[in-house]
C-alpha cells in the first residue's frame with residue numbers, strides 16, 4: 001500500500017513539474033500530463049479500497065445455539081450499540097449459546113481469547129430465564145459482556161488506576177471524566193477491578209451488578225479510546241440504556257458482508273470470567 005501511495009505522489013509531482021516550466025508544452029509533455037490525470041483517479045480509488053479493507057473492524061456475533069431466535073435478535077442490538085460508538089482496534093466476535101441449569105445463574109461469560117487479530121468473547125445463557133427475559137434485558141447483558149471483550153477488566157484497563165480504584169494522573173490527563181470515576185474494589189473475583197464502582201455508579205452499564213433500569217455514562221464510551229479503540233460517536237450525556245437499545249433495534253445490521261470476512265467459528269475453551277448476576281461466587285484468581 002505504501003508503494004501505491006508513493007506512485008500517486010510521484011505522478012502528481014511529475015505532472016505539476018511538467019506544467020510549471022513557464023513555456024508552452026510539447027505534444028509529448030501534454031500527452032504525459034493527460035495520461036497521469038487519467039490514471040490518478042483509478043490509483044486513488046484502488047488505495048481507498050485497500051485502506052478500507054485493512055481498517056474495517058467491527059463487533060459482530062456468532063449464534064451457536066438459541067431459543068426462538070431470542071439471542072440472535074438481542075445480539076444484533078448489542079452489536080449495533082458498540083458499532084455505533086466505536087471502531088474496535090481488532091474485530092470482536094461475541095459467541096452466544098444456551099445452557100440449561102436449575103440455578104440462579106442467568107448467564108456466564110468466559111475470558112476473551114484472540115486469534116489472527118480477532119478477539120472472541122463467549123457468553124452462555126440459561127434457558128431457564130431466557131424465555132421470560134425481554135429482548136432489552138438480554139441485549140443489555142450482551143452489551144455489558146462486549147464491554148469486557150473490548151477491554152473492561154484486562155490489558156490496558158488494568159494500568160489506568162491504583163489499588164484503591166482511583167484513576168492515575170496519566171489517565172485523567174487524557175480523559176478528565178475519569179477524575180469522578182472509581183473502579184470496583186469489592187465483591188471478589190469476577191467483579192472487582194473490572195467494573196465501575198457499584199456504590200458510586202450503581203445503575204451504570206459497566207458496574208458489576210445488573211439493575212432493572214440502567215444508563216450509560218459518556219465516560220464509558222470515551223474510555224474506549226484509552227483501551228485502544230477509535231470512538232466514532234460521542235455520547236454527550238448520561239442516557240437511559242433502554243432508550244438507546246430501542247433506537248438501535250430499528251437499525252438493520254448492515255455489515256453482514258464485512259462480518260462474513262471474519263472467522264466467526266473459531267473456538268477455544270477458556271476460564272470462566274463472570275457469572276450474571278455477578279454476586280455469585282467465582283473461583284477465578286485475581287488478575
Ligand SMILES: [Zn+2]
Nearest residue numbers: 144195208274
Ligand atoms: Zn461484568
